[in-house]
Amino acid sequence: METMEVFREEDKLEYLSLCREFEMKKRDIRPDSKAKCTIRVPVCLIERLQDVKGMSLKEVSSSNKSIVWVGDKLRLDAETAKSFFTEASRQIIDHISGIFEESAVVGTEAIVMVGDFSESPMLQEAIKTAFPNMTVIIPNEAGVAVLKGAVQFGFNPQVISPRIGRFTYGVSTNKRFRPHTDPEDKKQIVNGIMYCRKRFGKHVERGQSIEQGEVSEQQTYNPLTADQNRIILPIYVSLSIDPQYVDEEDCTYLGDLEVDMSDIQGGCEREVVVGMRFGGPDIAVEAIVKATGEIVNARFNCLR
Known part of the structure; x- marks a missing residue:
C-alpha cells in the first residue's frame, strides 16, 4: 500500500494509465474465462517498489504461483483475476438488497445497470x-x-417523473415547548409562551416518492412578534427519517427560506402555509396566507 501511495502521488499520469488498463480488463474478464489476464505495469511503479521496499516486482511476486512476471507485464491466472470482483460485487449486492427493503420500492420487477x-x-x-x-x-x-440521462434532464427536467427523496427536508422552527420531552437548553420564552428552539419541521421524508411538480407536506408558521414583517426559516436536510432537532449530528444546513409578511395586520395570529415543490433542477417554494389565500413571495436562498 505504501508503494502505491507514493506511485499515485508522484507519478499521476502513469497511475491514471494503470487505472485505464484495469478499466479495459474488467470488460474482458468473464465468469467462464480460462485464459490468463495480462496487465502492463508502468516502469516507474517498478522503480517505486524498488525504492520503497528494496525489492523488485519479480521478487515480490515470486512466492505467488498464480502471478507470473514477464517483462513489464503481470500475468494472472483466470481465477485470481476473477477474485478481484468478489468484494466489490458483494458490496453492490448488499446495497441493492437494502434498497429493496424500503417500502417505496416494493413491487419493483427490474434492475437497470448503468x-x-x-x-x-x-x-x-x-x-x-x-x-x-x-x-x-x-x-x-x-x-x-x-x-446521457444528465444531458436529457438538463434540457427537459420533466423527463424524470417520480423521484425518491435522498434526504429528509425540513426547517428550523420554534414550536410549543414539550415538558419532559424537549431539552431545557432549547427552551425560549416569547410573550410569556414557552417555545422549543431548533425543532425540525419536516416537509419531505427520506425515501418518500415525490412526483414531478408535487408540493410537499405543507406546514403552517406564525410570526413570534406582532410587528414581524418577514419569517426566515433555515432549511435543513437530514439522513434520518424522523429528526427532532436541527442540531442533531446527521442534519445539515442548506439555506434560508424567506417569507415576506410586510402586511402586519393580525399580529401573531397571521398564518402562512408553506410547501416545497420538487421535481425541477431547483426547489421552488409556495407560501400562502391562510386567512386570505394571498400568495406570499417566498424564495429559497442557498447563498448564506
Whole structure:
C-alpha cells in the first residue's frame, strides 16, 4: 500500500494509465474465462517498489504461483483475476438488497445497470445470480448512460417523473415547548409562551416518492412578534427519517427560506402555509396566507 501511495502521488499520469488498463480488463474478464489476464505495469511503479521496499516486482511476486512476471507485464491466472470482483460485487449486492427493503420500492420487477462497472460481465452475472426473480436490463453503452440521462434532464427536467427523496427536508422552527420531552437548553420564552428552539419541521421524508411538480407536506408558521414583517426559516436536510432537532449530528444546513409578511395586520395570529415543490433542477417554494389565500413571495436562498 505504501508503494502505491507514493506511485499515485508522484507519478499521476502513469497511475491514471494503470487505472485505464484495469478499466479495459474488467470488460474482458468473464465468469467462464480460462485464459490468463495480462496487465502492463508502468516502469516507474517498478522503480517505486524498488525504492520503497528494496525489492523488485519479480521478487515480490515470486512466492505467488498464480502471478507470473514477464517483462513489464503481470500475468494472472483466470481465477485470481476473477477474485478481484468478489468484494466489490458483494458490496453492490448488499446495497441493492437494502434498497429493496424500503417500502417505496416494493413491487419493483427490474434492475437497470448503468455506469462503467455495469459493463463488467462479472458484475452482471453476480447481479443476475443474486436477484433471479428480477429482470436485469443493461443498455448499450451503459458506461455513458448516466451522462446521457444528465444531458436529457438538463434540457427537459420533466423527463424524470417520480423521484425518491435522498434526504429528509425540513426547517428550523420554534414550536410549543414539550415538558419532559424537549431539552431545557432549547427552551425560549416569547410573550410569556414557552417555545422549543431548533425543532425540525419536516416537509419531505427520506425515501418518500415525490412526483414531478408535487408540493410537499405543507406546514403552517406564525410570526413570534406582532410587528414581524418577514419569517426566515433555515432549511435543513437530514439522513434520518424522523429528526427532532436541527442540531442533531446527521442534519445539515442548506439555506434560508424567506417569507415576506410586510402586511402586519393580525399580529401573531397571521398564518402562512408553506410547501416545497420538487421535481425541477431547483426547489421552488409556495407560501400562502391562510386567512386570505394571498400568495406570499417566498424564495429559497442557498447563498448564506
